[in-house]
Amino acid sequence: MRASLIQIAVDEDESVTSRRQRVASLVRDQAGADLVILPELWTTGAFAYEDFAREAEPLEGPTYEVMAKAASDAGVWLHAGSIPERDPEGPLYNTSLVFSPSGDLAAAYRKIHRFGFDKGEAVMMSAGRELVTVRLPGTTLGVATCYDLRFPELFRGLVDAGAETLVVPAGWPERRRSHWTLLAQARAVENQAFVLACGTAGTHARVPQAGHSIVVDPWGEVLAEAGAEEQVLTVDFDPGRVATTRELFPALKDRVL
Numbered sequence: 134m135r136a137s138l139i140q141i142a143v144d145e146d147e148s149v150t151s152r153r154q155r156v157a158s159l160v161r162d163q164a165g166a167d168l169v170i171l172p173e174l175w176t177t178g179a180f181a182y183e184d185f186a187r188e189a190e191p192l193e194g195p196t197y198e199v200m201a202k203a204a205s206d207a208g209v210w211l212h213a214g215s216i217p218e219r220d221p222e223g224p225l226y227n228t229s230l231v232f233s234p235s236g237d238l239a240a241a242y243r244k245i246h247r248f249g250f251d252k253g254e255a256v257m258m259s260a261g262r263e264l265v266t267v268r269l270p271g272t273t274l275g276v277a278t279c280y281d282l283r284f285p286e287l288f289r290g291l292v293d294a295g296a297e298t299l300v301v302p303a304g305w306p307e308r309r310r311s312h313w314t315l316l317a318q319a320r321a322v323e324n325q326a327f328v329l330a331c332g333t334a335g336t337h338a339r340v341p342q343a344g345h346s347i348v349v350d351p352w353g354e355v356l357a358e359a360g361a362e363e364q365v366l367t368v369d370f371d372p373g374r375v376a377t378t379r380e381l382f383p384a385l386k387d388r389v390l
């Protein structure tokens with residue numbers, strides 16, 4: 134299976150409309166991959182809190198339309214990262230969209246753990262409640278978003294629901310990059326699953342982004358890691374390694390709680 138993680142630079146000198154078109158073109162360039170992954174809140178930037186309400190879209194809004202078409206043009210499964218979604222009843226959610234190669238929406242995931250403690254996303258967005266997995270030919274994706282990476286129980290829930298490849302779009306800040314890498318490897322080792330974690334580059338709302346998107350195998354080894362700048366990180370991996378790892382070192386079977 135070939136996955137391409139598009140680590141987008143989210144800077145304030147590019148409008149949301151231009152970035153949407155530029156990213157669609159980058160997705161189309163990945164024709165031939167099986168799975169393409171974009172980061173969290175790449176239209177606004179994950180730390181541009183003031184822009185969330187202004188740029189919020191309905192689920193089937195402009196980003197949905199452009200990304201559905203890009204997925205079908207490229208013929209790829211597309212985890213299109215997340216958007217600030219405005220629910221018809223009013224609240225905002227940090228919602229990830231996953232499209233099939235025909236451009237149909239396969240899943241939407243509303244981020245469960247909101248970041249910011251008593252400000253930012255934590256007060257502006259509502260919390261999702263449901264775990265989301267997506268069946269692809271050859272593997273089952275479990276989806277989580279950025280700060281979710283700090284909550285192992287969410288990932289255990291995804292594994293219990295059949296996930297073998299854990300996909301984590303993020304807008305992770307540079308100042309906590311060491312946590313990003315460590316947690317991505319920890320989630321892979323403890324769940325004996327692939328972790329494909331796609332961050333952003335650039336600086337928005339004065340927060341330099343970590344970049345360093347990373348792909349980790351079920352043994353915790355790093356298969357590929359990006360640098361700090363905008364980059365497409367392409368990796369070939371064998372999803373069958375999840376079953377063999379779980380069989381040869383059956384730690385998941387020893388769970389007590």
Ligand SMILES: O=C(O)CCC(=O)C(=O)O
Nearest residue numbers: 179248279280304305309
């Ligand atoms: O947990 C962290 O350090 C970063 C989380 C974050 O930036 C987010 O969820 O948007």
